[in-house]
Amino acid sequence: MRRKxxxxxxxxxxxxxxxxxxxxxxxxxxxPDTPGPTFFPWVNTFLLLVLxxxxxxxxxSTNKNIEPNKENKKTSSKTKPTTLAxxxxxxxxxxxxxxxxxxxxIPFFAMMMVLFSEKRVLHIVVASVSFTTFFYILxxxxxxIFLPIGEWQNLIAILSS
Amino acid sequence: xxxxxxxxxxxxSDILIGISQSTGIIVLFSSCIGVxxxxxxxxxxxxxxSTGIIVLxxxxxxxxxxxxIALLLGLYVGGMTGGSFSAILLNIPGTPSASATAIxxxxxxxxxxxxxxxxxxxxxxxxxxxVSFLFLFLIAPILANFALHFRSQDMFAILLFGLTIICxxxxxxxxxxxxxxxxxxxxxxxGQDPVMGTQRFTFGHVNLMAGIHFLTAMIGLFAIPQLxxxxxxxDNPKGRVQEKLASxxxxxxxxxxxxxxxxxxxxxxSFLGTLPGAGGPIAAFISYDYARKLSKNPEQFNKGAxxxxxxxxxxxxxxxxxxxxxxxxxxxxxxxxxxxxxGALIVHGLAPGPLMFLERADFAYGVIFSFFWANIxxxxxxxxxxxxxxxxxxxxxxxxxxxxAVLCVVGSFALRNNFFDVYIMLIFGLIGICMKWLDMPxxxxxxxxxxxxxxxxxxxxxxxASQGDIxxxxxxxxxxSFIILSLISVIWxxxxxxxxKQSNDA
Numbered sequence: 009m010r011r012k013x014x015x016x017x018x019x020x021x022x023x024x025x026x027x028x029x030x031x032x033x034x035x036x037x038x039x040p041d042t043p044g045p046t047f048f049p050w051v052n053t054f055l056l057l058v059l060x061x062x063x064x065x066x067x068x069s070t071n072k073n074i075e076p077n078k079e080n081k082k083t084s085s086k087t088k089p090t091t092l093a094x095x096x097x098x099x100x101x102x103x104x105x106x107x108x109x110x111x112x113x114i115p116f117f118a119m120m121m122v123l124f125s126e127k128r129v130l131h132i133v134v135a136s137v138s139f140t141t142f143f144y145i146l147x148x149x150x151x152x153i154f155l156p157i158g159e160w161q162n163l164i165a166i167l168s169s
Numbered sequence: 170x171x172x173x174x175x176x177x178x179x180x181x182s183d184i185l186i187g188i189s190q191s192t193g194i195i196v197l198f199s200s201c202i203g204v205x206x207x208x209x210x211x212x213x214x215x216x217x218x219s220t221g222i223i224v225l226x227x228x229x230x231x232x233x234x235x236x237x238i239a240l241l242l243g244l245y246v247g248g249m250t251g252g253s254f255s256a257i258l259l260n261i262p263g264t265p266s267a268s269a270t271a272i273x274x275x276x277x278x279x280x281x282x283x284x285x286x287x288x289x290x291x292x293x294x295x296x297x298x299x300v301s302f303l304f305l306f307l308i309a310p311i312l313a314n315f316a317l318h319f320r321s322q323d324m325f326a327i328l329l330f331g332l333t334i335i336c337x338x339x340x341x342x343x344x345x346x347x348x349x350x351x352x353x354x355x356x357x358x359x360g361q362d363p364v365m366g367t368q369r370f371t372f373g374h375v376n377l378m379a380g381i382h383f384l385t386a387m388i389g390l391f392a393i394p395q396l397x398x399x400x401x402x403x404d405n406p407k408g409r410v411q412e413k414l415a416s417x418x419x420x421x422x423x424x425x426x427x428x429x430x431x432x433x434x435x436x437x438x439s440f441l442g443t444l445p446g447a448g449g450p451i452a453a454f455i456s457y458d459y460a461r462k463l464s465k466n467p468e469q470f471n472k473g474a475x476x477x478x479x480x481x482x483x484x485x486x487x488x489x490x491x492x493x494x495x496x497x498x499x500x501x502x503x504x505x506x507x508x509x510x511x512g513a514l515i516v517h518g519l520a521p522g523p524l525m526f527l528e529r530a531d532f533a534y535g536v537i538f539s540f541f542w543a544n545i546x547x548x549x550x551x552x553x554x555x556x557x558x559x560x561x562x563x564x565x566x567x568x569x570x571x572x573x574a575v576l577c578v579v580g581s582f583a584l585r586n587n588f589f590d591v592y593i594m595l596i597f598g599l600i601g602i603c604m605k606w607l608d609m610p611x612x613x614x615x616x617x618x619x620x621x622x623x624x625x626x627x628x629x630x631x632x633x634a635s636q637g638d639i640x641x642x643x644x645x646x647x648x649x650s651f652i653i654l655s656l657i658s659v660i661w662x663x664x665x666x667x668x669x670k671q672s673n674d675a
Contacts, residue, residue: 124570143572
């Protein structure tokens with residue numbers, strides 16, 4: 009925990025420096041004796057600095073964690089599926105505007121099922137297709153919520169016209 | 170006297186309109202659906218009430234405000250009760266609020282008295298909910314009327330109190346809680362400034378001009394880390410659900426035993442619900458502790474005492490009505506669920522706060538009575554269908570979690586039909602994962618995102634009106650009282666952390 013607190017404090021201090029730099033570049037329109045648009049960001053900067061420095065000092069001054077290896081081992085075994093899930097999510101969000109909801113969601117759903125330890129291919133195919141179709145019909149036609157149709161459909165529309 | 174009479178007539182007519190609004194067929198139906206979804210979401214370990222509400226959000230954008238609120242309130246109430254089902258049957262609380270229920274609920278189930286425990290949990294939840302409805306109905310209009318006289322400095326002090334108390338309650342370390350809140354306040358400064366309209370930190374990006382919508386941030390902060398933690402979790406409740414449940418309705422002798430614990434839980438829950446950040450888990454554990462201390466047989470606690478099920482269940486459902494009081498009267502959410510409710514109301518152009526009782530009192534009373542109906546339906550649906558509902562506990566996670574992921578994307582996209590919001594949701598998901606890893610609470614950040622704009626606006630308006638004189642915050646008695654309360658909550662938190670550390674060292 010001590011190591012994590014030090015990391016948190018250092019990261020927040022760095023982010024606060026960036027925030028303060030950007031705040032100093034903001035326009036300073038204000039009437040005399042009244043707080044302008046930079047007032048509140050400066051208050052935040054001050055509070056972030058005070059709190060993150062306090063956390064850093066407190067973490068450094070406390071005793072070292074006696075079981076760091078156990079925690080590291082536990083964390084590293086969880087990193088792989090977590091990273092994979094995040095990569096799958098990013099791919100999905102990149103492909104969603106291009107391919108549209110149905111085409112992008114079917115492989116995403118299937119990949120997520122695999123990440124949740126489902127190995128039966130037939131189950132994966134049937135569930136990913138049926139759940140995606142169900143969500144599409146429910147939101148698009150049941151609740152009239154617009155879902156992305158994909159750039160390729162726009163392209164076909166342009167080409168056909 | 171004439172004014173009082175006319176006020177009473179106006180109030181009575183608003184109450185009647187509110188009752189009629191909450192008893193429309195579609196409103197009642199959506200309340201039932203909300204309760205049913207809430208019971209299911211609440212009982213499934215790995216899904217919280219917040220996730221359930223996030224999943225339902227896109228639907229509420231297209232439904233009228235009264236129907237949306239009835240649906241969400243139903244889910245809120247049902248979720249609190251549903252959490253106890255898995256706590257009793259599997260010793261895995263479906264929601265954090267049901268943690269205390271598992272202490273005595275699970276031993277009862279092991280003894281073959283799962284039906285009895287579930288019946289007591291449902292009954293206690295119902296009574297707790299109804300008591301908190303009475304609190305809400307009686308206190309909210311008075312508090313809203315009082316809050317109408319608040320000036321900017323008073324509102325600033327109340328918001329400060331809300332933020333500090335949530336930091337005190339939700340974090341193991343006060344510094345981390347406060348850091349989380351200030352990060353939220355810094356994020357709120359993205360977009361137009363609330364007083365002069367100056368663009369801040371937008372980098373000329375048109376999507377950032379309106380700022381970051383807190384519902385998008387919330388989906389990322391809550392649902393994504395939960396999804397990720399479910400991937401890495403090895404806990405699989407499938408196959409451990411008890412198949413047969415005997416009589417559910419509590420007997421007269423059981424009811425006699427649980428009267429006092431229910432009264433304790435209902436009172437503590439309703440009171441603690443009004444404090445931002447205190448929430449269901451704290452209320453449930455405090456009620457459990459009091460019920461044990463006041464019991465004639467305290468030695469039976471922890472071994473399957475029905476009083477140990479009744480007190481926390483009454484408390485966590487009583488929290489729901491209590492949390493609606495600051496939400497409706499001051500616009501301050503008591504927990505993540507009420508923060509989402511505020512978001513849902515804002516999407517419909519309704520801002521919760523004292524003015525709601527002045528300008529849309531009919532709607533405000535409609536919300537209060539929808540909460541009442543949600544409790545009634547919760548009791549009826551839970552009692553009648555608990556035998557069948559518990560089978561949902563066997564739903565495989567590989568179907569549930571990908572569905573939640575897809576619904577998160579749909580929810581953030583449907584908010585403004587904009588992919589930018591989906592990317593923001595993912596960024597906040599990453600922030601949520603990092604914060605979880607660093608053991609930083611996300612609830613203060615969320616509350617700061619909801620309240621930040623009001624917080625800055627009231628601070629700056631108060632300082633502008635006083636021409637920069639900061640003594641304005643201590644000359645107003647209301648402002649001074651809340652600033653003192655904020656300081657007390659900070660000192661109390663520091664002291665309790667110190668005591669905890671000393672007892673750990675010992």
